[in-house]
Amino acid sequence: MIESFNIERRQIHEQIYENLKNAILNGQIKPGQKLSQDELAKSFGTSRMPIRDALRLLQSDQLVETLPNKGFTVVEFSEEKLKDTFFFRSILEREAVKLAKGRLTSQDIENLDFLVAKMDECIDQGNLTEMPQLNHEFHLTIYNAIPSQKMLETIKMLWEVFPRYAMFSTNENAIASQTKHKGIIEAIKEDNYDLAAQLMEKHIQMTNVWPNIIQKEGI
Amino acid sequence: MIESFNIERRQIHEQIYENLKNAILNGQIKPGQKLSQDELAKSFGTSRMPIRDALRLLQSDQLVETLPNKGFTVVEFSEEKLKDTFFFRSILEREAVKLAKGRLTSQDIENLDFLVAKMDECIDQGNLTEMPQLNHEFHLTIYNAIPSQKMLETIKMLWEVFPRYAMFSTNENAIASQTKHKGIIEAIKEDNYDLAAQLMEKHIQMTNVWPNIIQKEGI
DNA sequence: AATAAAACAATTATTTGCAATTTTCAAGCA
DNA sequence: TGCTTGAAAATTGCAAATAATTGTTTTATT
Numbered sequence: 001m002i003e004s005f006n007i008e009r010r011q012i013h014e015q016i017y018e019n020l021k022n023a024i025l026n027g028q029i030k031p032g033q034k035l036s037q038d039e040l041a042k043s044f045g046t047s048r049m050p051i052r053d054a055l056r057l058l059q060s061d062q063l064v065e066t067l068p069n070k071g072f073t074v075v076e077f078s079e080e081k082l083k084d085t086f087f088f089r090s091i092l093e094r095e096a097v098k099l100a101k102g103r104l105t106s107q108d109i110e111n112l113d114f115l116v117a118k119m120d121e122c123i124d125q126g127n128l129t130e131m132p133q134l135n136h137e138f139h140l141t142i143y144n145a146i147p148s149q150k151m152l153e154t155i156k157m158l159w160e161v162f163p164r165y166a167m168f169s170t171n172e173n174a175i176a177s178q179t180k181h182k183g184i185i186e187a188i189k190e191d192n193y194d195l196a197a198q199l200m201e202k203h204i205q206m207t208n209v210w211p212n213i214i215q216k217e218g219i
Numbered sequence: 220m221i222e223s224f225n226i227e228r229r230q231i232h233e234q235i236y237e238n239l240k241n242a243i244l245n246g247q248i249k250p251g252q253k254l255s256q257d258e259l260a261k262s263f264g265t266s267r268m269p270i271r272d273a274l275r276l277l278q279s280d281q282l283v284e285t286l287p288n289k290g291f292t293v294v295e296f297s298e299e300k301l302k303d304t305f306f307f308r309s310i311l312e313r314e315a316v317k318l319a320k321g322r323l324t325s326q327d328i329e330n331l332d333f334l335v336a337k338m339d340e341c342i343d344q345g346n347l348t349e350m351p352q353l354n355h356e357f358h359l360t361i362y363n364a365i366p367s368q369k370m371l372e373t374i375k376m377l378w379e380v381f382p383r384y385a386m387f388s389t390n391e392n393a394i395a396s397q398t399k400h401k402g403i404i405e406a407i408k409e410d411n412y413d414l415a416a417q418l419m420e421k422h423i424q425m426t427n428v429w430p431n432i433i434q435k436e437g438i
Numbered sequence: 439a440a441t442a443a444a445a446c447a448a449t450t451a452t453t454t455g456c457a458a459t460t461t462t463c464a465a466g467c468a
Numbered sequence: 469t470g471c472t473t474g475a476a477a478a479t480t481g482c483a484a485a486t487a488a489t490t491g492t493t494t495t496a497t498t
Contacts (some may be wrong), residue, residue, distance in 0.1 A: 011451075012452080013451090036478095036479075037479080037480070038478090038479070038480090045452045046452080046453090046481090047452060047454075048453090049271075049451075049452055049453070050266075050451080050452070052272065052481095053271065053275055053451095056272055056275035056276055056279075056367050057275055057278070057279055059276070059279075060275075060276055060279030060280065062281065067479070068230050068480085069459045069479080069480055070460075070479090070480080071463095071479070071480065081368075084366075084368050084369050085369055087370075087479095088367045088369045088373075090371070090372045091314055091367075091417055095310055095314070104277045111363050126448060134243050140447090147303075147306070148303050148306050148307045148310075149303050150304055150377070151307045151310070152308075154307075156459095158369070172458085174274070183266050214359075217446080219491085230481075231481080231482075232481090232482095255449075255450095256449080256450070257448095257449075257450090265482075265483085266452090266483040267483085267484095268481075268482055269481080269482070269484070271451095272481095287449080287450085287451085287489090288447085288449080288450055288451075288488080288489050288490060289489095289490080290449070291452060372469055410470070
């Protein structure tokens, strides 16, 4: 008897990988924290091998660091690294907007409108918890249209370098972002992708304000 | 008695990682080839554990693929993937040249001159074996000046996606590349980085000619 | 002879155990 | 008190063993 149609059988290390990644990005595991193989093995109910597999992948993602015979720790977030990442993102995402020209469907643009409207709702209701996810979808809707898979992968990777909990900490940030989002949509609708790209670049650069993003006591 | 100043002790899996990576990039291990954990363990004289550590890192680098219960294989290079990579590179490296403005030292520019001269020598002597390394140094000399570490890392990563043995297969390629290299240096010396960037973009795009790069029988 | 079932072989995934290294912490010494 | 030393404890790195999965060949049945 067939038990299930779940084609994609998930290996233990894959599940651990995703669990740990989410835990780091959601801030349940804090920067600088030591990741003991034994402890993780116990809490996941496995041996240390799949833990190591997962940690090696996270190491490549630069979410954890390792020293010989010392083990793995969650990477610390420095102001320098943050500025670097946002600077690179501002360039990449500016170019991504340019590349989206002629490739965004009317369906996509409707979706952008929808997402911005939903974010406005969030702000009105004073509930910012869903903002990061909606914001992420907004940006990805544009970038998904670009013709380079590698470029898209790189952008996605850069979105997963800092913990999500650290974004959109204030209402002001959210409102300022929305202004830019609307400007970008408008420019896109007018087929003025150069303007849209410029706005995107500034939008990303603007987000790069250390005290607004990471509240030190939060870490 | 002090035994050694070798602070950075190299672990087995790191050595295996670099060995395998070089073997893949130099074409000693061919695309599509299966990487049996047992065989690798035997040939490296270790157990399978450090082999797995190394393979997981290579998996993140997208140099090998893995299927559950089937093991690891060296990734195949498709024309599509190659075009994608070179397209992305042409954008990144164009922007990198722009960012190098005001940051390249006279020492750097001297070095660029030196490298181009050396590549000319290679061509004159009909010995193209050193070309890939010199070409790599030429490009990296420029990119090392850019202010974003992440961007530099990304560019370096993209240079390590395809086997080195597949580059500069013909004399014509080398000569054409040199023309662009000289143009780029000239523009840089005139402080015309916009032109240099344009030339770089075209230079990378030009290299993206499938039959010239990968000779199918070579794989 | 064709097909299905079953045993077998090969390989990977995971667990377990051991050796080597680092950390901790208390005792000894200046 | 402050620094060094050294042994115990904890943890990692590696090796070897076991379990699970896949692919193939053999065997049995129709």
